Amino acid sequence: MFFSINESNGVAIYEQIVRQVTFAIAEETFKVGQMLPSVRVLSVQLAINPNTVARAYQELQVDGVLEPLRGRGLVVCAGAIRRCKEIRRSVIAESLKEALTQALHGGLEADEIREIVHKQLNKLDGNVATVSSTVETSS
Amino acid sequence: MNRSLVLRRLCWKETRQLWPLIVMLAVIAVFLQCMLLIGNYQNIKSTLPIAFFFGLPCLFAAGVGALLVGQERENRTFYWMASLPINKLDIIGTKYFAGVAGLGAVWIISFLMMLISGGLSNASGPISVREIDWLHGLL
Amino acid sequence: MSDSITAQGLEMRFPGCEALRGIDLTVPSGSVFALLGENGAGKTTLIRILTGFQSPTAGQCTVCGFDPSKDALEIRRRIGYVSDQPALYDWMRVDEIGWFTASFYPEGFLERYGESISHFEVPRNRKIKHLSKGQRAKVALALALAHDPELLILDEPTSGLDPHVRREFMESMVDRAVTGRTVLISSHQISEVERVADMVAIIHQGKVRLMDSMIHLKETVSEVTISLDDPLIALPRLTGTIEVLSEQSSGRQRRMVVRGFDQSAKELLEARPGVLNVRSRPASLEEVFIACTRGSVVAAVDDDRFGRTGKNSEGLQPSVSGGSHES
Numbered sequence: 001m002f003f004s005i006n007e008s009n010g011v012a013i014y015e016q017i018v019r020q021v022t023f024a025i026a027e028e029t030f031k032v033g034q035m036l037p038s039v040r041v042l043s044v045q046l047a048i049n050p051n052t053v054a055r056a057y058q059e060l061q062v063d064g065v066l067e068p069l070r071g072r073g074l075v076v077c078a079g080a081i082r083r084c085k086e087i088r089r090s091v092i093a094e095s096l097k098e099a100l101t102q103a104l105h106g107g108l109e110a111d112e113i114r115e116i117v118h119k120q121l122n123k124l125d126g127n128v129a130t131v132s133s134t135v136e137t138s139s
Numbered sequence: 140m141n142r143s144l145v146l147r148r149l150c151w152k153e154t155r156q157l158w159p160l161i162v163m164l165a166v167i168a169v170f171l172q173c174m175l176l177i178g179n180y181q182n183i184k185s186t187l188p189i190a191f192f193f194g195l196p197c198l199f200a201a202g203v204g205a206l207l208v209g210q211e212r213e214n215r216t217f218y219w220m221a222s223l224p225i226n227k228l229d230i231i232g233t234k235y236f237a238g239v240a241g242l243g244a245v246w247i248i249s250f251l252m253m254l255i256s257g258g259l260s261n262a263s264g265p266i267s268v269r270e271i272d273w274l275h276g277l278l
Numbered sequence: 279m280s281d282s283i284t285a286q287g288l289e290m291r292f293p294g295c296e297a298l299r300g301i302d303l304t305v306p307s308g309s310v311f312a313l314l315g316e317n318g319a320g321k322t323t324l325i326r327i328l329t330g331f332q333s334p335t336a337g338q339c340t341v342c343g344f345d346p347s348k349d350a351l352e353i354r355r356r357i358g359y360v361s362d363q364p365a366l367y368d369w370m371r372v373d374e375i376g377w378f379t380a381s382f383y384p385e386g387f388l389e390r391y392g393e394s395i396s397h398f399e400v401p402r403n404r405k406i407k408h409l410s411k412g413q414r415a416k417v418a419l420a421l422a423l424a425h426d427p428e429l430l431i432l433d434e435p436t437s438g439l440d441p442h443v444r445r446e447f448m449e450s451m452v453d454r455a456v457t458g459r460t461v462l463i464s465s466h467q468i469s470e471v472e473r474v475a476d477m478v479a480i481i482h483q484g485k486v487r488l489m490d491s492m493i494h495l496k497e498t499v500s501e502v503t504i505s506l507d508d509p510l511i512a513l514p515r516l517t518g519t520i521e522v523l524s525e526q527s528s529g530r531q532r533r534m535v536v537r538g539f540d541q542s543a544k545e546l547l548e549a550r551p552g553v554l555n556v557r558s559r560p561a562s563l564e565e566v567f568i569a570c571t572r573g574s575v576v577a578a579v580d581d582d583r584f585g586r587t588g589k590n591s592e593g594l595q596p597s598v599s600g601g602s603h604e605s
Contacts, residue, residue, distance in 0.1 A: 007472040008562035012496055040456045047448035048473045049310060049492070050456045148381040155369065215365030221331060222361075223382050224354035 153237030358422030394420035
């Protein structure tokens with residue numbers, strides 16, 4: 001799997017890894033039982049500090065997404081797909097909430113916003129490929 | 140890392156750096172000898188042997204400082220060597236030794252050149268009576 | 279585990295110039311420690327002192343447990359050093375310089391050097407003067423790593439090198455960190471530092487302006503933008519654990535880089551009449567760097583003699599630059 005790390009977009013690097021792994025599992029790029037690259041391999045591959053990778057893996061374990069496999073590494077848990085889909089849903093909901101807050105703060109009326117959302121959704125629905133995407137924070 | 144190896148390697152390096160100077164002086168010496176053979180330099184034929192004997196080592200002594208110290212400083216290799224675990228005295232010592240040994244080698248070469256040029260300047264025999272007297276005068 | 283490097287009150291005075299004015303820092307063993315600072319801030323002088331090349335005019339330091347002024351040789355046995363545009367013997371071939379350097383180190387040097395050279399894909403038979411800049415840097419790195427040093431010191435090793443070579447250096451640094459060794463890197467490539475460093479120290483005008491773990495820094499330093507009704511409004515002073523690293527104004531907006539900005543500080547600012555909006559977002563390392571190195575450090579009365587300046591914001595006067603200067 002390819003990761004895409006941006007060190008200066010305001011999102012902590014370990015957070016970006018957590019999110020990308022979560023989304024990848026939600027899209028079944030990673031299958032249940034599949035082993036993730038070790039801390040050493042991934043940190044060298046991405047050229048990031050190993051403690052950062054370790055922290056990301058730690059959080060993924062706490063979230064119940066990954067589990068250790070008898071000293072050999074970390075694998076995707078059973079049931080992780082459902083959990084990741086939930087997490088993805090809430091992350092996207094949060095993004096939308098931020099966008100809507102900005103819109104309202106900027107002075108748009110609720111009806112105006114609904115119209116915009118409707119128009120955009122009609123345009124985009126069916127035309128967007130689902131890929132393991134990076135999530136940019138709305139600036 | 141045994142000390143004799145360290146000293147040998149340092150000497151190898153210094154010798155490699157000095158080599159161009161010695162070769163250049165030898166080339167000059169040979170060139171002058173050839174000039175003697177070809178041309179008619181009656182007025183300097185008597186002084187040429189002495190010129191060889193003192194001149195070549197002087198040239199060497201003038202160049203050795205620049206080669207062993209000045210060049211290293213200018214190329215900053217001096218600083219790289221300083222970052223290695225080598226005793227400063229070993230570095231200085233081997234440079235001094237290489238310089239002296241080089242000078243000794245050039246003295247020997249110039250002595251031989253003197254003998255040869257002394258011989259060439261006089262038709263009779265390789266070494267003329269005058270040169271032997273002069274040598275006796277020196278010793 | 280003992281620290282790789284400790285420094286207390288290091289000072290370095292040259293005739294007519296104070297390069298270091300009291301440096302305190304600690305590099306924990308096994309960390310990747312980044313030293314940031316402008317050109318001329320004193321980073322190279324500090325590294326020279328640590329490698330025993332120069333003696334400080336005041337203060338002490340230890341490297342790998344040894345004092346550079348007494349046991350420089352012991353230190354050099356344990357460290358690898360790569361400088362900016364490393365000066366190697368041009369006339370030597372790549373394999374020759376490895377063979378030459380191996381004589382100063384214990385067994386195993388040549389083997390590891392050979393492995394690195396193969397990994398970096400540098401031609402062995404070529405003379406160093408015929409190598410590209412990037413290849414030279416890789417040779418210097420291979421030489422520095424071949425004796426498996428417990429501390430690797432890199433002084434701007436990748437300046438002027440292409441992204442491929444910079445990537446190789448980063449991977450090497452990460453590899454050292456993974457095996458528990460320490461790396462001290464002085465660099466201007468802030469984005470690289472952000473990725474690989476555990477800890478960062480920012481040096482400005484000969485003093486440590488800020489020293490923190492990367493994680494803590496990112497969690498606690500924010501860029502705060504305040505929109506005002508009237509550009510001349512005086513804002514309440516932020517005190518306590520809050521440290522204002524820099525402050526700028528542009529028209530009706532003020533921008534501050536603040537350490538420890540929390541909800542109560544936000545509310546305090548928002549409560550001031552005339553304040554329209556207060557927005558904060560995590561500051562990037564580059565923004566922190568610029569904030570810490572902007573302007574001159576005012577030597578305040580309660581400036582800690584051997585410590586970092588402005589630790590308590592009372593001591594630091596935030597520099598305010600007006601006009602249309604937007605960061």
